[in-house]
Each structure stands twice: as C-alpha cells, then as structure tokens.
Amino acid sequence: MDRSLSLFLFLFLTLFVEMRGGRGECPTSNRCGDQGPLIQFPFRLKGQPHHCGYPGFVLSCTENNQIMLELPVSVKLLVKNIIYKSREIIVQNPDNCLARQLRNLSLASSPFQFKFEGDVTFFNCSSLKTAESFAAHFIPCLSIPGNPVYAVDSFYPLQNMDLSSCRRLCNASVGYHVFTDYTFNGSAFSLKWPKSICGSCLRGGHICRLKKSNSREPETECIKGVSKQAMVTGTIFGFFLLVLVIAMLYRLHSSDKLERENRIKVKRFLEDYExxxxxxxxxxxxxxxxxxxxxxxxxxxxxxxxxxxxxxxxxxxxxxxxxxxxxxxxxxxxxxxxxxxxxxxxxxxxxxxxxxxxxxxxxxxLPNESLEKFIFSRVVKNYSLGWKKLQEIAIGIAKGIEYLHQGCDQRILHFDIKPHNILLDHNFNPKISDFGLAKLCSKEQSAVSMTVARGTIGYIAPEVLSRNFGNVSYKSDVYSFGMLLLEMVGGRKNIDVSVESTSQVYFPEWIYNHLDIGEELCIRIEEKGDVEIAKKLAIVGLSCIQWFPMDRPSMKIVVQMLEGGGKLTMPPNPFASTTPTKTNLSKPVSVFQQELAIIPEIE
Known part of the structure; x- marks a missing residue:
C-alpha cells in the first residue's frame, strides 16, 4: 500500500473516531444479542476499561445473550430493560426466588435503591393460623413441608402479632411496592440510581461520561450530543471511508490475484519445461x-x-x-x-x-481421432468437413512436414504420411503422428540409403520402390502428402476398385484428366468458393506426386502454394511420363501398378 494512502487512512480514522466522541475503546452502545436492551453509560460491560462506566454499574452477558446485574454479596439479577431517562433498571430474579437473595442483600454499598424504601422481615411459622393473623406473604421457594416461610412488611407493628409459633429468620431492605405474592414468585421489579449520576443529561439527549478529575469520588459530566449537521457530516465521511476501504481491499485483492497468477504461470512453465x-x-x-x-x-x-x-x-x-x-x-x-x-x-x-x-x-x-475417419466415412454425415476446414488442415499438415524437413537440427523423413497418421484435436487442428518408420539424416544429405521399402501402399513414392526413379530423399514425403491431398479432395482412397467406371479406379489420374480439359471438380460442392479450394488442393496434390523427385516442390513451396491467393498453373501430367528405363512404352505405367509389382519387397 502507498505511504500517502496509509497516512490519509490513519488521519481519516482518527478524525472519525474523534467525531464519534473520543475514547474508541469505550463503545457508545452495546447489546447482549440482537434483542436485548441498549447498554451505555453509566453502565459498562464486564471486561471493558473501568472509565467506560460508572463504578458499580457493571453488567455481563450470559451464554444465552441475557444481561445480568451483579449487586453486593453475590446477588445476581436478570436485566429486563433499562430506562435511562427515568434512571430505572427493570430486573428479575433468575431462579424465581427473590426472597432467597433478599436475605443477603444490602444496598448500602450499591448505587441502586428500590423505587420505594422499606424493610421486610422473614419468619418461619409452624402454625398457619398464626401467619394468617397478620399481613404475611407466603414464600414457597424458601419453605419446606412443615416449615413454611413468610415475609412481613416493616410498616406492620410486630407487637400486634402473635409470634408464638414463629421464628424470626432475618431482615432485608426492600421496596414497599414489591410486597405482593407474585413479586416473591418471579415478577420483575424496578431499581433506581441517583440523580447525581448524569442527572437529567440523558433526558435532554446529551452524552454523559466520566469527568477527568483527580478527586477520589467519581464525577460525571454532560456534553452536548451530536447535532444533525454533525451526523450528516459523519455520514458523508463514513461513506467516503467505506469507498476508500473498498478501493484498498480491491487493490490488495487485485495485487494478490496478479501475484497468484504469476506464480501459477511460472509453475506451469516449469511443469511444461520438465x-x-x-x-x-x-x-x-x-x-x-x-x-x-x-x-x-x-x-x-x-x-x-x-x-x-x-x-x-x-x-x-x-x-x-x-x-x-x-x-x-x-x-x-x-x-x-x-x-x-x-x-x-x-x-x-x-x-x-x-x-x-x-x-x-x-x-x-486428441479427441477427434484421425483424418481418415472424416474423409473416407460414408455412413456418418457429421464426419464430413467443409472445404475451408480441409484447406486449414492441409496447410497445418504441410507446415508440420516442413518443420520435420527444415526446422530440426537433423532432417526427419517420416515415410508414412497418410490420413490414418494425421490426428485432429478438439478444434480440428492436424497433428502428424506415428514416427515408427522415420529416418534421421543431415540437411546436407541429398539421398538416404534404404535396404527395404518403407510406407503404406498407395502413398509410397516411386523412388522408394525402385531406384530407377531417383534417390530416396525428403521429396518422398512430398509425394505421400500429395496423395493425401488428392484423397482429401475426392473423399476416397486413391485406388478404389469398387467404383463403377474403370476410368475412376485410379482417382489421381481421373482428377488430372478433368482439370486438364477444363472441367470443374464438382465433388461435394456446397458453397461459393468451394470449387476454387478444391481445385487449388488438387493442383498442389498433382504437383507433389510427380514421378521424379526433382520435379516435386519442397514443402516450403507447398505451404506457399496453399496459403497464396494467386491462380496456380497445372503441373505436367505425372501419368503420361515415360517409364524409368530407356524404353518408351506406348501406354504409361501407373504408379500404383509399380507399387503392386513390388509389394513383396516391402517389409
């Protein structure tokens, strides 16, 4: 927190406390629970500093949130209400046997007095007739069978009583008005405190508190209460204080949140790094x-x-x-x-x-499994992908292969690029998988030695099958990618003997023939622009499946062709080339025929 902000908050709190009447350790009001009477000067709660209340005005809260007044000689009374203007506290005996406590009560050392002065004498009379002969009040809670206890008002002359069957127990100074049967059996009664304590201060709406003096006897002083203007000012200050506190808490929370996010970021980085x-x-x-x-x-x-x-x-x-x-x-x-x-x-x-x-x-x-499921499925319509998504997938695969060829310390030749080995994540981003047939070579190495052919029939480059077509190199992956592209365009494998027309058995050749005579590839075309995307993918694919490696583009050029917006020119016809021998055949030999002839050589 800024130092200036802390200083402002300190001064603001100091001013606010002073406006509330000073002494922050002495609350101006307390309660025991939500519904109990208000506790304020001259009373104080037990545990608060002595100067918060007048001597002898100590209250305590019970476990049940009730207020208890403690008088001399351990007399405890339950407080029902406090009337500050008339200086009265309404109390009740907690166990409904006031007489038991009155026997020990002496208010001489207490600031409280009964509302009306008077005494009472307790007698134990064995004869009921004797007790009925004078104004006696039966005390059930002090009596036992055969030994009833009675209370006699002090104004009644004892010489007029027949006390032959009674034994005097004790005297107690009590109020005249409490001498009824129901009073001794649990009714609430009133205690008053002297007018000298605060006087009529509270009656006028002012504040009463202990006066700071060196005298032995405690003195009180009356100060003016908070005016309406001061209350409005205090409310405004309180509002700004609340806004300030919220702003500081928000700032601290934001700072802690940023720190937590930074810690999480570092932790995740270390986990990913490991x-x-x-x-x-x-x-x-x-x-x-x-x-x-x-x-x-x-x-x-x-x-x-x-x-x-x-x-x-x-x-x-x-x-x-x-x-x-x-x-x-x-x-x-x-x-x-x-x-x-x-x-x-x-x-x-x-x-x-x-x-x-x-x-x-x-x-x-990767939840979406392989690309093969989406381009070859004829059962589930939801498996079909739009042409824009197919183009994005093609670009992603091309970038992945380009990275293998140019982005690593050593060139990595995959040798098994096919739809089954292209996996799709939840956003259909392609990821090349299955490097079981891969080979490592230096980037300066123009040819790779290979004892046996590697790959999957239909995607194997001609030079992998026969060295007469050229040396095995990274251009072999380019050929496999071209076949994959053409399968994405047609939504079928490059060799499909199940088709009705024999001219469509070898699909790449069928595509070239259509494009060569200017016919559109009306394959699964649904939206405007689909034709151009299909044509672009087909042309790039045909450029990649040229028989001789030197005629194929690098994957860097392939990425540029796929991402470019210009019109692509048709590549040479890879199916009209001569055979790799010096003998010219009247009919060109299809690549898949070369592959089928050499299948036994493939491990």
Whole structure:
C-alpha cells in the first residue's frame, strides 16, 4: 500500500473516531444479542476499561445473550430493560426466588435503591393460623413441608402479632411496592440510581461520561450530543471511508490475484519445461494410466491404442507395441525422433515404457481421432468437413512436414504420411503422428540409403520402390502428402476398385484428366468458393506426386502454394511420363501398378 494512502487512512480514522466522541475503546452502545436492551453509560460491560462506566454499574452477558446485574454479596439479577431517562433498571430474579437473595442483600454499598424504601422481615411459622393473623406473604421457594416461610412488611407493628409459633429468620431492605405474592414468585421489579449520576443529561439527549478529575469520588459530566449537521457530516465521511476501504481491499485483492497468477504461470512453465523430454514409465504405471487397458481406441499391425489419464485433467493415448519383429527399431525411431520435436502440428510424445519385453508410447490424447475417419466415412454425415476446414488442415499438415524437413537440427523423413497418421484435436487442428518408420539424416544429405521399402501402399513414392526413379530423399514425403491431398479432395482412397467406371479406379489420374480439359471438380460442392479450394488442393496434390523427385516442390513451396491467393498453373501430367528405363512404352505405367509389382519387397 502507498505511504500517502496509509497516512490519509490513519488521519481519516482518527478524525472519525474523534467525531464519534473520543475514547474508541469505550463503545457508545452495546447489546447482549440482537434483542436485548441498549447498554451505555453509566453502565459498562464486564471486561471493558473501568472509565467506560460508572463504578458499580457493571453488567455481563450470559451464554444465552441475557444481561445480568451483579449487586453486593453475590446477588445476581436478570436485566429486563433499562430506562435511562427515568434512571430505572427493570430486573428479575433468575431462579424465581427473590426472597432467597433478599436475605443477603444490602444496598448500602450499591448505587441502586428500590423505587420505594422499606424493610421486610422473614419468619418461619409452624402454625398457619398464626401467619394468617397478620399481613404475611407466603414464600414457597424458601419453605419446606412443615416449615413454611413468610415475609412481613416493616410498616406492620410486630407487637400486634402473635409470634408464638414463629421464628424470626432475618431482615432485608426492600421496596414497599414489591410486597405482593407474585413479586416473591418471579415478577420483575424496578431499581433506581441517583440523580447525581448524569442527572437529567440523558433526558435532554446529551452524552454523559466520566469527568477527568483527580478527586477520589467519581464525577460525571454532560456534553452536548451530536447535532444533525454533525451526523450528516459523519455520514458523508463514513461513506467516503467505506469507498476508500473498498478501493484498498480491491487493490490488495487485485495485487494478490496478479501475484497468484504469476506464480501459477511460472509453475506451469516449469511443469511444461520438465515435460519437454518424454518421461519413462514402468509397465505398472502404464496399467494404472490406462485403468487396466479399459478404454480401447484402435488397433493395427503396430499394436493397440488405449485412452489413459495422467491426472484429472490430462488425458493421453497409450500405444502398446506388439511383441513382433521390427518393434525394436520402430520403438527407437519414435522415442529418438519425437523426443526432440515440439511443433503445433506434430503429436507430442509424453512418455514411453521399456520394461523388459513390454514397450509402450504415450502421446497427447486428441479427441477427434484421425483424418481418415472424416474423409473416407460414408455412413456418418457429421464426419464430413467443409472445404475451408480441409484447406486449414492441409496447410497445418504441410507446415508440420516442413518443420520435420527444415526446422530440426537433423532432417526427419517420416515415410508414412497418410490420413490414418494425421490426428485432429478438439478444434480440428492436424497433428502428424506415428514416427515408427522415420529416418534421421543431415540437411546436407541429398539421398538416404534404404535396404527395404518403407510406407503404406498407395502413398509410397516411386523412388522408394525402385531406384530407377531417383534417390530416396525428403521429396518422398512430398509425394505421400500429395496423395493425401488428392484423397482429401475426392473423399476416397486413391485406388478404389469398387467404383463403377474403370476410368475412376485410379482417382489421381481421373482428377488430372478433368482439370486438364477444363472441367470443374464438382465433388461435394456446397458453397461459393468451394470449387476454387478444391481445385487449388488438387493442383498442389498433382504437383507433389510427380514421378521424379526433382520435379516435386519442397514443402516450403507447398505451404506457399496453399496459403497464396494467386491462380496456380497445372503441373505436367505425372501419368503420361515415360517409364524409368530407356524404353518408351506406348501406354504409361501407373504408379500404383509399380507399387503392386513390388509389394513383396516391402517389409
């Protein structure tokens, strides 16, 4: 808090307290509970400083929020009301046996007196006739069977009484008006305090308090009460004080909130920083994370994927690798490559398990599963995506592949780009997954050695199948991405033997033929602009599936083509090229025919 603000608040509080009449430790009014009588000078509550009340005017609050007046010789009376103007306090015996306390009461040392002066004498009379012969009041709470107790008013001459069967117990100074049967049996009565204490000060609406003097006897003084103008001024000051306090509290709360947010931000950063490298888990951890493999997401030749939970808010996908040949290399590829990859369009490897023969990979959980479900589904209409979203997905995938090729210390070749390996988060942002077939190479390396073909039929580049088409390089991923784009455009696999027309069996060639003769791709067109997006995706896809790697663009150029607004030119026809040998064929050989011929070579 600013020093000037603190000083202002201090001065303001000081002024406010002075306006309230000084002595902040002496409240001007108190109550025991919400409904009890008001407690103010000359009374004070037990525990408050002595100068807050006149000597002998001490009240206390019971557990039931009742007010108790304590008189000399331990006489305690329940306070029903306090009338300050007439200087009266209405009290009642708490146990409904006033006579028991009156036997010990002496008001000589107390500031209180009964409203009317008088005495009473208590007798124990064995004969009821004797008691009835004079003005006696039966006291049930002091009597026992065979020994009744009576009270006799002091004005009644005792010499006129037959006291032969009575025994005198004690005298008490009480008020004349209380001498009735109901008074001794629990009725409230009145005590008064002298006029010298405050006098008519309270009657005039003024304030009474102890006077500061050196005399032994306490003295009171009467000061003027708060005027209406002062009350208005105090109310205004009180309002500004309230506003000031609220402003300070809000400022402190905002400061604390900002500090808490900063602490949380630092904590999350450290947690994310620690999680940049995948953590190692035991197989027992894997079973706990997947709840004993309860929720199965999918299954393939590589293994089975289960949904898991690291915490209440963090869900993961756990891939349990099969115990078959090749898993060792696939596992190493996944951990080695993905452990260093951090990109918005690439799935994050959270952790792994290598516990004996048990191997597992833990990824971020993506609720919308793979792109394959959305572009190949013919059953669920809700699975279809609009062309604008398809274009966004295509750009995201292209940026992810470009990062693998240019953004890492070493170039990463994926070798298995296909719709099944493109996962979608809750906003349908694409993320490349499954790096089991990936290879690392330097950015200066123009060719990659490969003993066996890698990939999935329909997406494998020609050079991966036969070196006669050229060297295997990052351009092999460009070919796979081109095939993926064309499948996104057609909403079907590139080879579909179920179609009626044989000319549509190889879909990429069908697309090229339509665009080459100027026909529009009227595939799932619903809105204005869909035709241009479909055409752009098709042209980029055809540019990427050129037979020879040197004719394909880099992924950087692909991203520019997809994001650009200009008109794209048609690439050369990849299906009219000559075969890689020097012999020219009268009919070009389709790439998928090359793939089918070399399937036995693929591991």
């Amino acid at each position: 999680a940049l490298k995948p953590s190692r888990y035991s197989y027992a951890d894997i079973k706990r994370i997947t709840n004993q493999f309860k929720d199965k997401l999918g299954q393939g030749g590589y293994g089975t994927v289960y949904k898991g939970k690291l915490s209440d808010e963090v869900f993961v996908a756990v891939k349990i690798l099969n115990n078959s040949q090749g898993n060792g290399e696939e596992f190493i590829n996944e951990v080695a490559t993905m452990g260093t990859i951090h990109h918005v369009n690439i799935v994050r490897l959270v952790g792994f398990c290598a516990d004996g023969f048990k191997r597992a990979l833990i990824y971020d959980y």
